[in-house]
Amino acid sequence: MDALDAVRQARDFLESVTPLRRDCGGVCGAACCQSDEDGQGGMLLFPGEDALYQELPEGFTLTRDNAILPGMTLLTCEGRCDRSRRPLSCRLFPLTPVLVTENGQEKLKVRMDPRAFAVCPLCEQGIRGMAPEFGQAALQAARILCQCEEHKRYFRALARYFEQLKAW
Ligand code: SF4
Ligand code: SF4
Structure with missing residues (x-):
């Protein structure tokens, strides 16, 4: 499976589930869709996902971003989108897959994304406070992605x- 096929399948798992069974955007004014006070923000695209944005929806912008791995792509938006075009990072938020090494063994985990803590009120309760089907879909998506070496490299880098940020 190539990186793009894996992204498509992962996006499908997360097409219709959300962190809460009700619209969590009502809790926070959809804080994760707003730019920060510097007008910055955006979501990193997963490896291969930029192929789905060759035609950009209105309000979307792509830039290079090297913070996690060289040559990745950051998508920024104007706070509105057609849900069917939202990137995988938005579908997973505030969770993120990571590959960690514990007792010499590499393990796939789906955890709260430390970058979400400043934004998302759901972080306080953690994954246990979310709809179980959301956590399950995120794990299924992460497992599919892990069938591809490019995504595994990204999850290790994340x-x-x-760890460098001492976020955990
Ligand atoms: S910031 Fe958290 S609670 Fe608010 S819309 Fe985003 S995921 Fe939902
Ligand atoms: S792409 Fe859509 S879901 Fe993602 S931050 Fe922008 S408006 Fe929100």
Whole structure:
């Protein structure tokens, strides 16, 4: 399976589930869709996902981003989108897959994304406070992605990045 096929399948798992069974955007004014006070923001596309944005929906912009791995793509938006075009990071938020090494063994985990803590009120209760079907869909999506080496490389880099930030 190539990176794009894996992204398509992962996006499908997360097409219709959301962190809460009701619209969590009502809790926070859809904070994760707003830019920060510097007008910054955006979501990293997963490896291969930029192929789905060769035609950009109105309000979407793509830029290079090297924070996690060289040559990744950051998508920014104007706070509105057609849900069927939202990127995988938005579908997973506030969770993220990571590959961590524990007792010498590499393990796939789906955890709260440390970058969400400043934004998302759901972080306080953690994954146990979310709809179980959302957590399950995120794990299924992460397992599919892990069938592809490009995504595994990204998940290892994410875990290193969060460790460097001392976010865990
Ligand atoms: S910030 Fe959290 S609670 Fe608010 S819309 Fe986004 S995921 Fe839902
Ligand atoms: S792409 Fe859509 S879901 Fe993602 S941050 Fe923008 S408006 Fe929100």
